[in-house]
Structure formats: structure tokens, C-alpha cells
Amino acid sequence: PYDVLVVGGGPAGASAAIYAARKGIRTGIVAERFGGQVLDTVGIENFISVKYTEGPKLAASLEEHVNEYGIDVMTLQRAKRLDKKEFVEIELESGAVLKSKAVIISTGARWRNVGVPGESEFRNKGVTYCPHCDGPLFTGKHVAVIGGGNSGIEAAIDLAGIVKHVTVLEFMPELKADSVLLKRLYSLPNVTVIKNAQTKEITGTDKVDGITYVDRETGEDHHIELQGVFVQIGLVPNTDWLGDTVERNRMGEIVVNSHGATNVPGVFAAGDCINSPYKQIIISMGSGANAALGAFDYLIRNT
Numbered sequence: 001p002y003d004v005l006v007v008g009g010g011p012a013g014a015s016a017a018i019y020a021a022r023k024g025i026r027t028g029i030v031a032e033r034f035g036g037q038v039l040d041t042v043g044i045e046n047f048i049s050v051k052y053t054e055g056p057k058l059a060a061s062l063e064e065h066v067n068e069y070g071i072d073v074m075t076l077q078r079a080k081r082l083d084k085k086e087f088v089e090i091e092l093e094s095g096a097v098l099k100s101k102a103v104i105i106s107t108g109a110r111w112r113n114v115g116v117p118g119e120s121e122f123r124n125k126g127v128t129y130c131p132h133c134d135g136p137l138f139t140g141k142h143v144a145v146i147g148g149g150n151s152g153i154e155a156a157i158d159l160a161g162i163v164k165h166v167t168v169l170e171f172m173p174e175l176k177a178d179s180v181l182l183k184r185l186y187s188l189p190n191v192t193v194i195k196n197a198q199t200k201e202i203t204g205t206d207k208v209d210g211i212t213y214v215d216r217e218t219g220e221d222h223h224i225e226l227q228g229v230f231v232q233i234g235l236v237p238n239t240d241w242l243g244d245t246v247e248r249n250r251m252g253e254i255v256v257n258s259h260g261a262t263n264v265p266g267v268f269a270a271g272d273c274i275n276s277p278y279k280q281i282i283i284s285m286g287s288g289a290n291a292a293l294g295a296f297d298y299l300i301r302n303t
């Protein structure tokens with residue numbers, strides 16, 4: 001068996017594997033796509049100490065760093081089940097079963113898409129999912145936020161301080177965000193809220209130039225000219241494969257303690273798949289390091 005097996009090869013998994021391997025213990029990493037969400041990112045400006053980098057370049061550096069340590073890297077493999085027996089067992093979709101004394105789950109998350117024409121076409125060309133990452137790219141411009149829940153309204157408040165104007169599009173007749181956020185939102189001069197709005201299309205040629213929505217009350221189409229669309233309708237953790245072995249919260253995020261430990265002894269978790277409030281590369285890496293040290297601590301006490 002492995003001493004530590006990391007499931008997921010994004011920033012959290014890479015960091016966890018390196019921290020584990022540096023303890024001189026047998027470490028493996030199994031991942032569907034090495035690099036994770038970072039592979040889908042164009043410009044990265046908030047990875048501290050690196051002024052600017054691009055996703056594929058950062059993903060390649062992660063892989064290169066992991067390869068320095070004799071870690072068993074198994075890519076193009078999906079985990080489909082976790083079992084706790086004498087060891088923690090990870091069953092892959094290929095049917096193979098990997099055993100380890102400790103496992104670190106870092107299977108990340110994915111943004112929920114609105115699924116309208118233009119969304120994938122203009123991804124990174126005006127369509128974005130992360131105000132912390134991309135807000136400053138829209139300084140002085142008009143943007144829309146799709147989604148009136150807490151994350152949408154937080155994004156709108158955040159963006160209103162950077163961009164010229166923010167239009168919030170909410171599908172339902174009311175915004176679902178907390179009242180303290182709504183109070184703040186409605187105090188801002190450069191925010192418009194449109195409720196009962198069903199996004200129909202994100203328009204553009206080489207980049208976004210507008211958004212079309214249907215007013216669900218009247219059935220009429222409306223078009224707004226703008227340069228950016230922030231989709232804020234939820235971040236879904238990739239934790240379904242865990243069945244009911246590992247405790248999760250209402251959102252499906254794995255519940256961990258301060259050492260990154262889950263409710264299952266020997267099973268740790270890190271990155272965007274856990275119940276931490278902010279999902280960023282630098283935070284995932286810290287979380288991966290934390291879980292690896294937690295796992296090492298577990299190993300020296302329990303095995």
C-alpha cells in the first residue's frame with residue numbers, strides 16, 4: 001500500500017503530494033486531469049509572487065515539481081469509490097483498487113454553467129466565473145452578474161467598486177441573498193437589478209458585447225450591451241463519487257477539521273472540494289499542504 005494516496009491533481013493535490021513525499025513516505029497521486037481547473041484558466045494575476053502566469057504554464061510547473069519527488073503519478077484515471085477497511089481503498093473506474101494508509105481527497109469543484117449560446121464560446125473572452133480573479137480586467141466597463149444568491153450579490157458588490165456598471169440578472173422574482181448583502185447592494189449607485197430574467201444568449205463576435213434575456217413575466221426579449229458576464233449560479237464540489245462514506249455539508253463539500261481530517265480515520269481532504277469559504281489556487285495549495293501534514297501526523301501516531 002501507499003502511505004499517502006492523493007486523489008485529484010489540481011493545485012491542492014499537487015501541493016499535498018509534494019508535502020507528503022518530502023517526508024520520505026510512499027506517495028501516489030491519481031487524477032483524471034493533472035492541473036485541474038488551472039488548465040481552463042487563461043491569465044492568473046493573483047498567485048502571489050508571480051505577477052502573471054497562464055493556466056497551462058502553471059499546470060506544467062505543478063507537474064514538473066511533483067515529478068521531482070518520485071511520486072507515482074497516475075493520470076486519466078477516475079476514482080469511483082472510497083472504502084475504509086484495513087487500509088483506505090480507492091476503486092478506479094478502470095476496476096483497479098489502490099490501497100493506502102492515508103488518503104487525501106482533492107477532487108476540486110466545477111462552476112455551474114447557465115448553458116446558453118455564447119457561454120462556452122466566450123469563456124475567458126468576457127465570460128468568467130471568478131470575480132476575485134477577473135474583476136480588475138473589467139475596470140471602467142459594464143458587466144452582468146448572473147445569479148442573485150449570496151455569491152452573485154457578493155460578486156456584484158465587489159465588482160461595483162471596480163467596474164463602471166453592474167447589472168444583476170436573477171431568474172426568480174426575488175433575490176435570494178442575505179438581507180445585509182441586499183441592503184449594501186441597493187445602496188450602490190452603479191448597480192441595476194433585473195429579476196425574473198432568464199438569460200437567453202451571451203452575444204459577441206471575438207469577445208462579449210452583450211447579453212439577451214427573456215423577461216419571464218412578459219415573455220419579451222431584452223438586450224443589454226456590455227463587455228463582461230460573471231456567472232455566479234453555484235460551484236459544485238466533485239464529491240458525488242464518495243457515496244455516503246465521507247461526511248459532507250448541504251452543498252456537498254467535504255467537512256474537515258483544522259488538520260484537514262474528515263470523519264473517516266485516515267481520510268483527509270483539501271482544496272475546492274472542502275468546506276472552506278474561498279476557492280482560489282493559493283488557498284488550495286495551502287490547504288493541500290495542511291492536509292498532507294495532517295496525514296503525516298496521523299501516520300506517525302496510528303501506523
Ligand code: FAD
Nearest residue numbers: 008009010011012032033036037079108133271272280281
Ligand atoms: P481542481 O483544480 O478542481 O482539481 C481537481 C482535480 O481532481 C483534477 O485533477 C481533476 O481531474 C481531479 N478529479 C476530479 N474528480 C476526480 C475523480 N473522481 N477521480 C480522480 N480525479 C478526479 N483561482 C485563482 O486563484 N486565480 C485565478 O485567476 C483563477 N482563475 C480561474 C479561472 C477559471 C476559468 C476557473 C474554472 C477557476 C479559476 N480559479 C482561479 C480557481 C482555481 O482554479 C481553483 O480554486 C483551484 O484550481 C482549486 O484547486 P483544487 O486542486 O482544489 O481542485
